[in-house]
Amino acid sequence: MEKCKLFQSVINLPYFMSYNAIRNLSSEPNGPKIVTQDIPGPKSVSLKKELSYLQNPATVQLFINYSKSTGNYLYDADDNIFLDVYNQISSMPLGYNHPALLEAVKDPANIEAFVNRPALGVLPPSNFVEKLKASLMSIAPPGLKEIQTMACGSCSNENAFKAACFWYKYKERGGKAPTDEDLNSCMINSSPGSPALSILSFHGGFHGRTFGALATTHSKPIHKLDVPSFDWPIAYFPKYRYPLEDFERENAAEDSKSLSHVAELIDQYKKKSPVAGLIVEPIQAEGGDNHASDNYFRNLRKLCLDKGVAFICDEVQTGGGPTGKFWAHEYWGLEIPPDIVTFSKKMLTGGYFYRDEFRPREGYRVFNTWLGDPSKMVLLQAVIKVVKEQNLLKNMETTGNHLLKEMKNIEKKHSGKLFNVRGRGTFAAMDFQTPEARDKAVKALHKRGIHCGGSGSKTLRIRTALIFESKHADIFLNQLDKTLTEDF
Ligand SMILES: Cc1ncc(COP(=O)(O)O)c(C=O)c1O
Structure with missing residues (x-):
């Protein structure tokens, strides 16, 4: 009624x-x-x-x-x-x-997207490219031209980690095909096919609750208790004092402390488990709304470039507009964009934007049954229209x-x-x-x-x-x- x-x-x-x-x-x-x-x-x-x-x-x-x-x-x-x-x-x-969303649901042209949920990786709808362009790509972060859709924030991060590892190993092999030993050993979770690589994350960060993502989540013990995890590096995140204008010197020292720790960890893990990627939120959200300066993030990005580590920016919570920009990292004024930007929540569908080097060379490396949901892109298209018009x-x-x-x-x-x-x-x-x-x-x-x-x-x-x-x-x-x- x-x-x-x-x-x-x-x-x-x-x-x-x-x-x-x-x-x-x-x-x-x-x-x-x-x-x-x-x-x-x-x-x-x-x-x-x-x-x-x-x-x-x-x-x-x-x-x-x-x-x-x-x-x-x-x-x-x-x-x-x-x-x-x-x-x-x-x-x-x-x-x-x-x-606007009720209208989109009622529109006969959109009904097929709500009724038929496709396996996007194999049988995408004929308007898929058009829908991607009209929704997600119309607000792609500056400099990022490729996209992978996913179902939720955690699985977006999971797959971003995999993309970072593929990229790292591709560089290491000099573009050569994997050996038989690589292919055989990965089937029994052994090196060299399953290499000891790591993803660096920060104390206080939250990146989801699936196994890989959970290894980079450090906000509350209840999320992690009893779950086996990786020995991956966890860096110090700046702890600011407020009001910011009264503590500029102290907060700049926090930035330096964190950046030095990141550099140290990357070097330290080089032998046992090289850092393929680093994941960071523009504002640590679940962990207590912990901010760091734009300058800190510019330096962090630069550090990743210097060390050959993929820079993954988790915009699952900050993305989609609440900070006043579609992407919070736009405030940083980066010369080179993040390698990967993950999203979900206000974007209605999960996924990640990435620099072209991070496209896996073979199919089925980043894949699952649904890979997202085109009906969410229909809604997102309507959302973006309203956001822009209004x-x-x-x-x-x-x-x-x-x-x-x-x-x-x-x-x-x-x-x-x-x-x-x-x-x-x-x-x-x-x-x-x-x-x-x-x-x-x-x-x-x-x-x-x-x-x-x-x-x-x-x-x-x-x-x-x-x-x-x-x-x-x-x-x-x-x-x-x-x-x-x-x-x-
Ligand atoms: C920054 C961040 N990353 C990842 C996630 C995980 O997203 P999801 O709950 O959709 O798996 C969240 C969820 O709160 C988040 O805030």
């Missing part, structure tokens, strides 16, 4: 939609509304109990009514309305039920500036309770004194109708949709201020 109403409202949209309607804001409520005494409310609690007979529901917070949810607002099963500053772990580009990257910059300025004011007002306000665009965060205080703030904000989440041990992170505006930021800021005044 609800769904019918929603579709009806889309069908009836006038040709010249108002500004609000285009941004999908006209259907939004005036603000959050909490109707149950506790969060989660009784319906969510009862559904969680039912789910518990089928699987471990430990991570489930709320059950959601997705047909009612709209724009920046999430409606739960109990009819509580939340302003969503977390967006499905940062993966909703245009909020809920955006008219200048949503600029919106992230404007809203982000407002959000950060006011968060800093709140930090001053509540000094001793809130620390280290930081961000780029609306990709913003703040620290609490302890993990318990952070968890208490997340819960208190939930009760006030703000759906937010944590990162790292004591950080509260903001991950908005691209349609989040200053008026939404003000609702969040007001509730944050009240929480710190009344609940702490």
